[in-house]
Amino acid sequence: MGSAKQYEAKTEELLKPITDECGVRIYDVEWVKEGSDYYLRAYIDKDGGVDIDDCEKVSRAFNEVLDREDYIEEAYIFEVSSPGLGRTLKKDRHLQQSIGEEVEIRFYKPVEDPFGGSAKCKELIGVLKGFTADAVTVANEAGAEAQIPRSDIAKISLTLDF
Secondary structure, X not given: OOOHHHHHHHXXXXXXXXXXXXXXXXXXXXXXEEXXXXXXXXXXXXXXXXXXXXXXXXXXHXXXXXXXXXXXXXXXEEEEEOOOOOOEOOOHHHHHHOOOXXXXXXXXXXXXXXXXXXXXXXXXXEEXXXXXXXXXXXXXXXXXXXXXXXXXXXXXXXXXXX
């Protein structure tokens, strides 16, 4: 069995010419096991968002590549979709694209309030100001900034505005 990272990297490499041709970009690729099934998921995006036709075009074209290349040993389900409005920011490129956006940060365990409050928090909402390999900088509503160690962060996602 290949590793998840190998499958994801190979998929991105083979998918890139197809997404370029279809006028969309790769947001993320993931190889996951859910229950007894494996999934290879490609998340695509474009300015203004993707629709079902974009997903279908990429899926049809890439299914031909998957059949030809046959680089995944396990049985799996292939899916193409949008990363959604409340997208998870997993990679540095996702963080870079989201600077200035409001994000929700969830911690692995309760931490001291990064903005100096007296209570511990399991999550917080703020505006993403920047990041390094070791920390993410966010600002609260009052404009105060805090650096949060990436090792404390379980998940960062865009907030949903309705």
